[in-house]
Amino acid sequence: MIKxxxxxxxxxxxxxxxxxxxxxWEVKFRMAxxxxxxxxxxxxxxxSDLYGVEEVDLNLPDNSVTVTFESSDIDLDTLKDKIVQAxxxxxxxxxxxxx
Numbered sequence: 850m851i852k853x854x855x856x857x858x859x860x861x862x863x864x865x866x867x868x869x870x871x872x873x874w875e876v877k878f879r880m881a882x883x884x885x886x887x888x889x890x891x892x893x894x895x896x897s898d899l900y901g902v903e904e905v906d907l908n909l910p911d912n913s914v915t916v917t918f919e920s921s922d923i924d925l926d927t928l929k930d931k932i933v934q935a936x937x938x939x940x941x942x943x944x945x946x947x948x
Contacts, residue, residue: 871948872919872920872921872922872948873903873917873918873919873920873946873948874917874918874919874920874925874944874946874947874948875915875916875917875918875944875945875946876915876916876918876925876928876942876943876944876945877913877914877915877916877942877943877945878913878914878915878916878929878932878939878941878942878943879911879912879913879939879940879941879942879943880892880912880913880914880937880938880939880940881912881938881939881940882937882938883909883912883914883937884912886909889907889909890907892907892914892932892937893905893907893914895932895935895937896914896916896928896932899918899923899928899931900922900923901918901919901920901921901922901923901928902916902917902918902923902928903917903918903919904916904917905917915945916928917946919948920948925942925944929942
């Protein structure tokens, strides 16, 4: 019983420390040319590999990618620049959560 209580307490502390931070942003990018699962996966894979990116949610029917990232590691302009430099086209940027 003591081990279980200790584990739960440790897990609670871990979740508190690793939870949403003040630097966490979430933004939706509408993308041009993301018309197939293959292209979508390339976009998703590229963005996922960028330092500071926490989560990428691909939405093919909407031609969009929602990205959660740490602004202390990568800012929005740099994130957009890197996506464009990789020959992906952003048609609209919609901020969802600003840290």
